[in-house]
Structures are given as C-alpha cells and as structure tokens.
Amino acid sequence: MDPRSLETTLVHQIFGGYLRSQVVCLRCQRPSNTYDEFLDMSVDIMHAGSVQRALADFVRPERLDGDNRYHCERCRVKVPALKRLTVHEAPNVLTVHLKRFDPMNFASGGKIGMLPRRHGLVSGPC
Numbered sequence: 001m002d003p004r005s006l007e008t009t010l011v012h013q014i015f016g017g018y019l020r021s022q023v024v025c026l027r028c029q030r031p032s033n034t035y036d037e038f039l040d041m042s043v044d045i046m047h048a049g050s051v052q053r054a055l056a057d058f059v060r061p062e063r064l065d066g067d068n069r070y071h072c073e074r075c076r077v078k079v080p081a082l083k084r085l086t087v088h089e090a091p092n093v094l095t096v097h098l099k100r101f102d103p104m105n106f107a108s109g110g111k112i113g114m115l116p117r118r119h120g121l122v123s124g125p126c
C-alpha cells in the first residue's frame with residue numbers, strides 16, 4: 001500500500017502522528033528537518049525509571065560530534081551539530097512502547113513509574 005493510502009486507514013487516523021527529526025549545525029545554525037509518521041513511540045524505560053523521564057529522554061537533544069559529525073549542506077563540511085526528535089503532530093491516541101529489557105543480557109527494567117494524571121499529551125490509567 002502506498003504511504004498516502006496508509007495515512008487514510010482507520011488505524012493511522014487514530015494512532016498516527018508525525019515525528020520531527022531536526023539537526024542544527026552548530027557552525028552556521030542552519031536547521032534541517034525531516035518528518036516521519038509513527039504509530040507508537042518506542043522509549044527506553046529501563047534506564048529512565050519512569051515513563052515521564054523516558055519521554056523526556058526521547059526528546060533530549062543529542063550532540064553529534066567526533067566520528068558522528070554532521071555534513072552541513074551550507075557549510076559543505078562535517079561539523080558538530082545537535083539532533084533532536086520532537087512530536088510534530090500528536091496522534092489522537094498515543095501508544096508508547098516501553099523497552100523494558102536489555103536484549104544483550106535479558107535484564108528487566110523492573111517496575112514502571114506511573115505518569116502524573118494531568119500530563120498535557122499523555123494520560124495515565126483512569
């Protein structure tokens with residue numbers, strides 16, 4: 001099925017949202033944005049300890065430096081940059097996938113902290 005048709009299915013109308021991946025060149029400050037549709041957000045709960053912290057970690061900027069430097073189209077060289085994911089368009093119903101296990105050693109993340117009920121984007125159980 002083509003991407004446009006996928007977006008019109010009932011599942012995508014209910015659970016579909018858009019993530020923005022932004023990379024900002026730290027030399028010229030030029031932002032570069034890409035947008036990707038998502039049906040769920042996959043967050044690392046094992047190291048975060050709570051859903052709220054895992055969501056904060058999900059949108060925390062990551063510095064691209066050293067071997068990970070970013071090729072800026074304006075500067076035309078590899079430069080240090082900041083990369084950040086944000087929710088560009090929130091879905092009607094947000095599904096959060098909690099990654100609770102380390103696949104390398106099968107360790108569990110243990111009990112999950114609950115979200116505060118008055119969160120703007122995500123609500124806890126009623």
Ligand SMILES: [Zn+2]
Binds near residue numbers: 027028029030074075
């Ligand atoms: Zn640049």
